[in-house]
Amino acid sequence: MEKPGFLWEPDEAFISNSNLKAFADHIGKSLLPYEHFHRWSFAKPKEFWSAVWDFANIIGEKGDGVLSRPEDGCMQGTSWFPYAKLNFAENLLRGDEKRIAIVEGDENGEYRCMSMGELRRLVAQVQTGLRSLGINRGDRVAGIVTNRIEGLAALLATASLGAVWTSCSPDFGPQGIVDRIGQVKPKVIIATLDYQYNEKTFDMGAPISTVCDSIDGLSTLVTIGNSSGLSNVNDFKIITWEELCDNDSSSPEFIRVSFKSPLYILYSSGTTGLPKAIVHSVGGTLIQHLKEHKFHCDIKPGDVMFWYTNTAWMMYHWLVSGLASEATIFLYDGAPVLKNEPGMLWRYAEGLRITHFGLSPKYLEVLMKQTYPVNLKHDLPQLRSVLSAGAPVSPEQFHWVYENIKQDMMFSSISGGTEIIGCFVMGSPVHPVRAGEISCKALGMAVDVLDDRGASVIHQKGDLVCTQPFPSMPITFWGEDGEKRYKNTYFVDRPGIWTHGDLAEQTNHGSIIIYGRVDGTLKPGGVRIGTAEIYRVIDQIPEIQDSIVFGLPNNGDEEIVLCVVTKDRNLDIDTAKSMRYKIRSNASPRHVPHRIYCVNEIPYTLNGKKVEGAVKSTVLGKSIKNHASIINPECLAEYSILLGREFK
Structure with missing residues (x-):
């Protein structure tokens, strides 16, 4: 039975059979209440991460030490497993040589398997x-x-x-x-x-x-x-x-x-300058992904993992690491939605018996607008989890997933980033799913939400932070002054504390709500508003195909500007009034945009994220330093003359 406020809740068998329960038993600790288990995981980092190494059977020499912190206690100088020796590929190329390791598919529906x-x-x-x-x-x-x-x-x-x-x-x-x-x-x-x-x-x-x-x-x-x-x-x-x-x-x-040898160099989106080249370590990447896959996603040998991604996004590297848990990974090369086949990915999910299906809120939005009933068109008895990353998932999207994909499975919105090649907050096999909320803080991650005073707050928006070091912190930023640029990006606001740049809220039952990036936060009347709160309302309006929100200075304050793409590329006064009414009713009067413009296209990064900052800079007549990070930069020309146009 679904409890009030729960979209899904794991039963006792699901919890008992989970890797997370097996790990708790392995180390002789009580898994529930999770909040106590989580607090131990970052309060005793040497015990926790050493146990993760052992439980995951990491191939290599662990060495005697686990954690060494600099005398000043700075997170940035922390050294993990300083005497360890290992190889990343050796840990991924493990298991029975006859098992299917990779399945590769394309837009034509053709696929090949590799043992x-x-x-x-x-x-x-x-x-x-x-x-x-x-x-x-x-x-x-x-x-x-x-x-x-x-x-x-x-x-x-x-x-x-x-x-x-x-x-x-x-x-x-x-x-x-x-x-x-x-x-x-x-x-x-x-x-x-x-x-x-x-x-x-x-x-x-x-x-x-x-x-x-x-x-x-x-x-x-x-x-x-x-x-x-x-x-x-x-x-x-x-x-x-x-x-x-x-x-x-x-x-x-x-x-x-x-352990700290470089493995990957990943890149930030780079919409405000040259992309940051972020160097990630062999050991940090491996142990973080093993923890997330095994404990939070409950990935087991023989499972089939998929994430719709390209080779530049962090989620590609996250998917690849699924081999270390002896799962089969599905690589898809092509568009997620085709003109005559909107359900291509679900056709693969059905045929390949995918157990863990990764997507983005943008993809969910497309399925919702096309009213594509996944559960009526595809038989997915093996599907245990759908996961989403890249942007906040609205409560309406949570409901849609359970109504149109599958009821009896774990939906996990996850959030972290390229900077940590992993997650700060995730789902888990022991947590219920609530609409619009990320179920829990990830193990080993001392996640908190702080206000402007630096105080931890609940049911109040603040900065998402991590107060203790973790293995997948970057080694450095590549290039000149890499250490300095790294420090200035994450530690300048709160020395000794990782400030991630997300506007978030934590609830009294331990879940997290992400409202978007702090640099895109709106502050009308001095009150912080996440753009996701407005998108949530706009996305439910059938006439609106896409939208972008940003703030403009106005006499010492800030006014909200909303740009929308409509089906007929036109916006009348009545529709604009209706939009404002819905935003006022479903969010608050402070969320109501002062100006609403109809535009032809919304700019996105190459990884599918709306570039609110680039739009704001364009409207204000400021230069955009890196057009190459935007997949459709030509559409910004329309925004350069926005203030001279009539708005609704």
Whole structure:
């Protein structure tokens, strides 16, 4: 029976059979109440993280120490497992060689499977090929690749050598790619030369040539696929993927490195400047993902994981780590919704018996507006969890998931970021699901919400913070003054405390509500309002296809501006009045926009996030430093003349 306020609640069998319960039994501690268990996990970090290593059977040498903090107690200088030796790829390429490790699918509905034994052999061949190109420990290898097996094999081969992997999706465009991987000067680039998206074929030959000619120190380009537009201006070698793998290697060698050795370089969205190149460690990434997968997502050997993502988003790296829990991972290359097949991803979920399905609120919004009844069109008895990341999930979307996808399963909104390659708040197999709320604080993460005084607050909006160190904190930002830029980004507001940049609220039952980024927070009358509160209302209006909200200064105060895309590209006075009424009734009078404009398009980052800051800067006549981070920057021209237009 569903309790009042609960959309789903785990029964005793679900809890008893969970990895989280097994972990609590393993360490001899009571799992419930969870708040006590969570408090122990960050109050006793040495005990907790050492137990995670043991329970997850991390392959490697743990060493004697777990945690070493600098004398000043600063989070930034914390060292985890200082004597450990391990290899990331070795931990992912584990388990029975006959089990299916990877399934790869595309827009045509075609897929191929690869066993763990086949994946190991492919990784061994790529490793030998990279070695022949001079790749050693610490060198950077960049992938401009789609979400297919070749890119994953290249990532694992790079990690097996103790080298550093960084990747971009081909659709970023030449400048967007150079702004990212150009910072870290890779020795080798592995690039997809042609791909299909939304039933259209794209030739990447000329863009890849432009990128490679702009990268200092590049020695070799490895090409996947065919192109007529590829050229070579600078002095670097070009070989094909087949030539890279043309050897008899059958078993990869794993170079074990220290826990804090670099593994990945990920990039911030970069809409306010050059993207930050964030360096993540081998051990921190592995142990954080194992904790999240096993304990919070309840992933077990034989499960099938999927997340709709590209190779640039953090969730790609998060999905890849599912191999360490001996799950099968599904890689999808293509658009999530096709013109004649809006349920393509669910067709795969049904056919492949996916147990954990990852998506975004934007994708949910599309399904809702298309009134696509997943549960009526697809049989999903194996589905145990749907997860969402990238933006806040509205209460209405929570309800829609349970009404239209599946009732008996765990829906988890999760939140963290590229900066920590993981999550601060998540779901869990022991928590009920409440609409609009993230179920719990992640284990090992000392998460809190602080007001402007630095006091912890409940049922009040404040800054999401983490008050104790955790293993997946970045090593540094790549480049000059990396340590200083890292410190100024997360520790300048509250010395010694990680301030994440999210506006949040914690409830008296331990859940968290995320309202959006602090830099996008609205402050009419000095009251902090998250843009998600307005989007929640607007998204329920059938006439509105998309929207964006931002604030403009007005005589020492701030007024809210709302821009909407309508079906007929027109907005009448009555619809505008109705929108204001609904916002006033469902949010508050302070949420009501002063101006409402009808626009043709909403700008998004390459990772699918609305760029409120770029719109505000454009309206105010300020320059946008990095158009390459926006997937449709041409639409900003409309916003540059917004204030001269009539509003409703």
